[in-house]
Amino acid sequence: MTLEAPRTSTTQFDTDELVINMGPQHPSTHGVLRVVLKLDGERVIDADCVIGYIHRGIEKLSENRDWTQIILLTDRMDYVAAATNNLGYCQTVEKLMQIEVPRRARYLRTVLAELQRIASHCLWLGTHAMDIGAMTVLLYAFREREFVLDLFEEFCGARLTYNAMRIGGLPLDIPPGWDKKVLSFCELMEGKLNDYEMLLTNNRIWLKRTRDVGVIGAEEAIGLGLCGPPLRGSGVPRDLRKDEPYAAYDEMEFNVPLGTRGDTYDRYLIRMDEFRESIRIIRQAVEGLPEGPIMGKVPRLIKPPAGETYHAIESPKGELGYFIVSDGKSTNPYRFRVRPPSFCNLQGLKRLVTGHLVADVVALIGTIDIVLGEVDR
Amino acid sequence: MADETKSQSQESGQGGADTPPDASARPAADPKKPAAAAAKPAAAAKPRPKPKPKAPPEPPKAPEDQAPPEGAELPATVTAVQDGVSGAVQQVSFWVGDWTIIVSAERLLDVMRFLKADAATLFDYCSDVTAADWPPREKRFDVVYCLYSTRLRHRLRVKVRVDEKDPVESVTALWPAADWLEREVYDQFGINIVNHPDLRRILMPEQWQGYPQRKDYPLEGPGELLMESPQDWLRVRNIADEAGAVADADAEIEIE
Numbered sequence A: 001m002t003l004e005a006p007r008t009s010t011t012q013f014d015t016d017e018l019v020i021n022m023g024p025q026h027p028s029t030h031g032v033l034r035v036v037l038k039l040d041g042e043r044v045i046d047a048d049c050v051i052g053y054i055h056r057g058i059e060k061l062s063e064n065r066d067w068t069q070i071i072l073l074t075d076r077m078d079y080v081a082a083a084t085n086n087l088g089y090c091q092t093v094e095k096l097m098q099i100e101v102p103r104r105a106r107y108l109r110t111v112l113a114e115l116q117r118i119a120s121h122c123l124w125l126g127t128h129a130m131d132i133g134a135m136t137v138l139l140y141a142f143r144e145r146e147f148v149l150d151l152f153e154e155f156c157g158a159r160l161t162y163n164a165m166r167i168g169g170l171p172l173d174i175p176p177g178w179d180k181k182v183l184s185f186c187e188l189m190e191g192k193l194n195d196y197e198m199l200l201t202n203n204r205i206w207l208k209r210t211r212d213v214g215v216i217g218a219e220e221a222i223g224l225g226l227c228g229p230p231l232r233g234s235g236v237p238r239d240l241r242k243d244e245p246y247a248a249y250d251e252m253e254f255n256v257p258l259g260t261r262g263d264t265y266d267r268y269l270i271r272m273d274e275f276r277e278s279i280r281i282i283r284q285a286v287e288g289l290p291e292g293p294i295m296g297k298v299p300r301l302i303k304p305p306a307g308e309t310y311h312a313i314e315s316p317k318g319e320l321g322y323f324i325v326s327d328g329k330s331t332n333p334y335r336f337r338v339r340p341p342s343f344c345n346l347q348g349l350k351r352l353v354t355g356h357l358v359a360d361v362v363a364l365i366g367t368i369d370i371v372l373g374e375v376d377r
Numbered sequence B: 001m002a003d004e005t006k007s008q009s010q011e012s013g014q015g016g017a018d019t020p021p022d023a024s025a026r027p028a029a030d031p032k033k034p035a036a037a038a039a040k041p042a043a044a045a046k047p048r049p050k051p052k053p054k055a056p057p058e059p060p061k062a063p064e065d066q067a068p069p070e071g072a073e074l075p076a077t078v079t080a081v082q083d084g085v086s087g088a089v090q091q092v093s094f095w096v097g098d099w100t101i102i103v104s105a106e107r108l109l110d111v112m113r114f115l116k117a118d119a120a121t122l123f124d125y126c127s128d129v130t131a132a133d134w135p136p137r138e139k140r141f142d143v144v145y146c147l148y149s150t151r152l153r154h155r156l157r158v159k160v161r162v163d164e165k166d167p168v169e170s171v172t173a174l175w176p177a178a179d180w181l182e183r184e185v186y187d188q189f190g191i192n193i194v195n196h197p198d199l200r201r202i203l204m205p206e207q208w209q210g211y212p213q214r215k216d217y218p219l220e221g222p223g224e225l226l227m228e229s230p231q232d233w234l235r236v237r238n239i240a241d242e243a244g245a246v247a248d249a250d251a252e253i254e255i256e
Helices: A058-062 A070-075 A082-097 A103-132 A135-156 A178-200 A204-210 A218-224 A229-233 A264-287 A341-347 A349-353 A358-367 A372-376 B002-014 B029-039 B076-084 B105-117 B178-189 B224-228 B230-255
Strands: A018-022 A034-040 A043-050 A307-315 A318-326 A335-339 B089-095 B098-103 B125-133 B141-148 B155-162
Touching: A034 A358, A043 A349, A043 A358, A058 A070, A058 A335, A070 A082, A082 A103, A082 A307, A082 A318, A103 A135, A103 A178, A103 A204, A103 A264, A103 A358, A135 A178, A178 A264, A204 A264, A204 A358, A218 A229, A229 A264, A229 A318, A264 A358, A307 A335, A307 B089, A307 B098, A307 B125, A318 A341, A318 B125, A318 B141, A335 A341, A335 B125, A341 A349, A341 A372, A341 B178, A349 A358, B076 B089, B076 B098, B076 B105, B098 B105, B105 B155, B125 B178, B141 B178
Parallel strands: B098 B155
Antiparallel strands: A018 A034, A034 A043, A307 A318, A318 A335, B089 B098, B125 B141, B141 B155
C-alpha cells in the first residue's frame, strides 16, 4: 500500500480496498505462485494469480529433442505424478504412429497410473489438511506415499522422476515378487484410508472449513474448463478413463465418484473415493496380469508420419492433454503442446475465492490440487 | 562483462540451430571444439578465407491436412456446422481418428457460437486453445481449438490460419476457460487476439520481448541480457553468428 494523505477525521475508518499478496502457504507454492487479493475487510472481492515463476519452456525444449528424450522432460511437469505424464505422452505418439501396445504393458501401465494417483492424492490430502490446520494427516499421508515411492523405486530405480514408460510399451518388466508387494500395499492402504476418514470426514472443524466453501455449479464448472475432481465435485460425470478408455481401463470395473453440492467437502469426498477405486483397479489389473511381451513393434528410429493429434488422459489432477504435430521429416516433434490440468483448474481459483474470507483462500488453493511445475511447464 | 559476452557467444555458437540437438550424436567432435575456438583469437582467424554462407536449411513444410478417406462418412458434428454456418468451413480433415475443421478467421466466432449452441454439436467444454507456427507460409500461424461436449461426449478440433497481424476473435465470451489459454497463445506466439477481457502475458514476464514459441525465436540465448539491453543482445548475437560460422568452417575441414 502506498502512503496516503492523513485522514481528515480521526473517527473515520479507512474503507479503501486493500490489495495484498497471498501466501506462500501451500507446500507446492513456495515462491512460485503469487495470488494478489483485493480485499474488502476480510472478504475477497478479486483475485489475480501471477504464474510463470518456474516456466522452463518445456514445450519449446521438446520441439528440439528426440521423441524418446521428451519422455523424461514430461516427468518434470507434474513431478508428483510423473508416470501419468509419461503415459499421456507415450500414448499420443503411439496414436500418431498407430502402434499397438501389448496387453501386458497396458495392464502394467494401468497399475502404475493408479499407484501414481494414490501417491498424488496422498500428497494432496496431506497438504490440503495441513493448510486447514490438521497437521496429523500430513504425516500419515506422507507415510503411505512413501510406500508407493518404494514400489516405484523397485520398479524403475527412481522415486520421483521415473521415466517409466517408452513409446510402444515399458522399458522393464516388473521385478519378481513386485505384484505381491503391490497387493499387500493395497490391503494396507485400505486400512489407512479408514484412519484418514476417521480424522477428517466427520470432524466438526473440517466440516466447518470445507462445507459450502467454494461452491460451483455444474454449468459454470464446465464453462470454466475445470477438470478432474473439481469438475466431478460439481456432479459432471466426466472421467476420461470411462469416456475415452485408454491403457486397460476398458477391461476394468470401477465407478466414477460424483459430488452433489460442488463444494470443497464434496471434492474431498470424491478424492477419498477415488483412492478406493484406484485400489480396486490395481487389484483387478495385478490379479489379471496377462503374460506376454512388454514392448510393441516399434521402429528403431521413431519418426511419426506427418500429421497432428490431440490425446488426453485422466491424470490425478484432471484432463492431461497432448497436442503433437509431426512434420514427418525430422526426428523431433514440430509442435509439442501440453494441456495441463492444473493450469486450467487454477484459472477457476478467481471464481472460487471471490466472496469468501481470506482464510478460505487457503482451503481453496488446496482443493484444486495444483502442481506449479505443470502450471508453468 | 566482455569475458562473459565471449563465453556466451561461444556457447550459443555451439548450440545454434544447425547443430543437432543431441550432443551425444557427435561425441568425438564436441570436446575439441570449444578448445579450438578459444585458442583462436579473432585476429588469428582473420587471414582465413571467409567461409561461404551456408544455404539456410529448408524450412519444414506444414503437413497437408489429410483429407478424410474416400467414402468416409462425415460425423454429424461436421455436417451440422457445414449446414448451419454455410461457407465458413474451408476444409475438413481427418487423421488418426481426429476430425478437424478449418475455418476462416472472419467467420470463427459464428462457427464457435453455432458449435456451442446447436443440439447436434453442443460443444460446451473448451479443452484447449493452442497454436503452431509455420514461418514460410503466408498465413504462418495455425490457431487450434480443441472442443469437447460433456453431454454428447465427442470431440472436434477447429483450426484457423492467420498471419501475425490478423485479428483472431476471442472466444472467452463463449467459454471462460479460453481466458488463460488465449493469454498463453498471445504470450508464446504473439497472435493478435481481439476482444479479450484481460490480454496480458502469462508465463513470461510482462516486459519480455519476442514470442518464445515462434520458430524463429532462438532455443538458447543470452538470457536476461535481452531484457536489460537489446542493443547488447544484438551485438552478442552477431558475434555468435560469426563464431558459429568459424566453427562450421572447422567442422568442414575436419571432415575433409
